[in-house]
Amino acid sequence: MDTMQKKSRNHSKLQQNFMAAKQMSLTLLVDKERNKVIYAESGKDFVEILLSFLTLPIGTVIKLSGKQSKMGSLTMLYKSLEELDLEFPNTKACKDMLLHPKSSAEELYKNLPLIVNRGATYRTKYYICSLECCVGIHHLVSTVKDAPCLCGKKMGWRVPEEKGDLNADGEDGVFIEGKMRFMIRDDLKISVVSSWKSFALLKKFGVSDTSVLEEMNVNVGEEEVLHLLKRLLLSKTPLTDVFLGELNVDERVDLDLKVIALDSEEMVEPQTEKEICTEYSKKMIVKLYQNKLNKKVLYAEAGEEFADLLFSLLAFPLGSIVKCLGGRTSMGCLDNLYKSVEDLNFKDCMKYEEFKAMLLDPKLPPYFGTKNQLLQIEEQAPCPMAFSRVMRSIGLSTMNQKFPDAVTELGGSFVAGPALFMVTDELVVKPLSPMLGVSFLSNFNIPVSDIEEQIVWMGEKEAMSLLGASLISNSVLTDVFYHKRPRQMETKPNRRMFSAHDFI
Numbered sequence: 028m029d030t031m032q033k034k035s036r037n038h039s040k041l042q043q044n045f046m047a048a049k050q051m052s053l054t055l056l057v058d059k060e061r062n063k064v065i066y067a068e069s070g071k072d073f074v075e076i077l078l079s080f081l082t083l084p085i086g087t088v089i090k091l092s093g094k095q096s097k098m099g100s101l102t103m104l105y106k107s108l109e110e111l112d113l114e115f116p117n118t119k120a121c122k123d124m125l126l127h128p129k130s131s132a133e134e135l136y137k138n139l140p141l142i143v144n145r146g147a148t149y150r151t152k153y154y155i156c157s158l159e160c161c162v163g164i165h166h167l168v169s170t171v172k173d174a175p176c177l178c179g180k181k182m183g184w185r186v187p188e189e190k191g192d193l194n195a196d197g198e199d200g201v202f203i204e205g206k207m208r209f210m211i212r213d214d215l216k217i218s219v220v221s222s223w224k225s226f227a228l229l230k231k232f233g234v235s236d237t238s239v240l241e242e243m244n245v246n247v248g249e250e251e252v253l254h255l256l257k258r259l260l261l262s263k264t265p266l267t268d269v270f271l272g273e274l275n276v277d278e279r280v281d282l283d284l285k286v287i288a289l290d291s292e293e294m295v296e297p298q299t300e301k302e303i304c305t306e307y308s309k310k311m312i313v314k315l316y317q318n319k320l321n322k323k324v325l326y327a328e329a330g331e332e333f334a335d336l337l338f339s340l341l342a343f344p345l346g347s348i349v350k351c352l353g354g355r356t357s358m359g360c361l362d363n364l365y366k367s368v369e370d371l372n373f374k375d376c377m378k379y380e381e382f383k384a385m386l387l388d389p390k391l392p393p394y395f396g397t398k399n400q401l402l403q404i405e406e407q408a409p410c411p412m413a414f415s416r417v418m419r420s421i422g423l424s425t426m427n428q429k430f431p432d433a434v435t436e437l438g439g440s441f442v443a444g445p446a447l448f449m450v451t452d453e454l455v456v457k458p459l460s461p462m463l464g465v466s467f468l469s470n471f472n473i474p475v476s477d478i479e480e481q482i483v484w485m486g487e488k489e490a491m492s493l494l495g496a497s498l499i500s501n502s503v504l505t506d507v508f509y510h511k512r513p514r515q516m517e518t519k520p521n522r523r524m525f526s527a528h529d530f531i
């Protein structure tokens with residue numbers, strides 16, 4: 028065989044490997060009559076993709092879903108940040124950080140190509156000003172190109188990263204080891220294969236005549252992974268939606284969103300400003316402007332710390348949201364997926380115990396925390412592991428992009444202050460303008476005499492309610508302060524809703 032032939036054979040083998048990495052196959056057991064997936068059977072590759080969803084920040088899912096995302100009020104929050112004037116975030120990087128949040132599990136994604144592609148996540152790039160510059164003990168590293176270095180120059184030189192995958196052959200899993208096969212129910216409950224479970228599922232779905240069943244092999248590529256990610260948060264039947272759905276799955280709205288059970292204590296009583304000031308220092312004051320007849324909040328007026336708290340929710344990984352809300356987010360099948368990881372069946376196949384913690388309690392990546400976040404999700408310490416050994420040997424310190432100056436410690440906030448903001452009931456956040464308040468009244472056709480002001484405080488409990496409501500409701504502030512449970516999101520609202528465009 029001549030060299031040319033060899034080369035072309037190698038090339039086509041490489042290409043095959045590349046294609047194999049981009050596609051995986053899945054066997055579905057389908058009820059033909061009802062056009063429904065009973066369950067899917069797969070190896071660990073597909074399950075690992077599903078598990079990795081728990082480490083993705085909610086802001087990433089909103090970004091990927093675009094205008095079609097129907098995730099409560101978080102989509103409005105995301106759009107508000109996109110439109111927010113650059114003078115308000117502490118640095119330009121702050122806005123970018125929350126619009127394109129990172130995952131603390133990023134290092135593992137290099138073995139999950141289907142997750143990395145399509146902008147779901149990307150490898151962080153690091154920059155320094157030059158190898159010669161050494162102000163202080165360590166070289167300063169920035170994740171933002173051309174950030175100012177301590178020496179005054181721009182940091183524009185890209186630091187080489189560690190090469191080579193954790194398991195380049197792709198044989199070994201990311202989270203899971205061994206050759207176990209898995210059953211994935213349509214509602215994304217995952218377990219190791221079991222005949223008993225299979226028969227139990229058939230009974231559950233009332234299938235006695237097995238002739239209605241059909242085995243179906245499907246390929247899973249980037250497109251399907253992206254759809255699954257979106258349907259995971261909206262639907263109770265993501266596998267059916269993605270693999271059997273005739274409709275554009277993005278256009279389908281589920282009517283079975285159940286309301287979330289929040290703290291059943293008495294609703295938060297409005298207090299006087301003086302009372303509030305003597306409260307625990309971590310609480311923040313929020314003024315609500317509401318219709319006194321129906322206690323519907325029109326908007327809230329608050330300082331930069333409230334805007335900061337809200338925007339920082341976008342960096343929360345899905346798994347941490349489920350954990351924060353005690354496994355009851357009511358978002359599609361997210362709770363089921365989370366519960367599957369908790370399930371003991373995974374005990375023997377999870378590669379490392381830490382990976383289980385990474386999925387069930389994912390941390391924020393370094394510098395993605397803020398002092399104003401009342402739900403203190405743990406923040407990962409800056410880690411130099413991503414750099415090549417040579418670069419690590421010269422000593423590097425990453426910069427906290429939330430500060431305009433060279434700061435390497437954690438802390439700080441995304442939104443600069445002092446500043447005042449208005450936040451609508453569906454979480455449109457804008458710099459405060461009394462004229463906007465007036466336009467609210469005319470848009471909703473409410474007489475000035477019906478408006479009252481209430482002062483409330485935001486503490487950890489309220490922040491938790493707010494997180495829960497923001498996922499599924501479009502009247503978040505009313506739900507947090509006047510309802511024990513957020514109301515189900517209206518799919519066809521009969522009242523006119525405010526949108527970011529009302530302010531233009």
Ligand SMILES: [Zn+2]
Pocket residue numbers: 156157160161162176177178179180
């Ligand atoms: Zn320098």
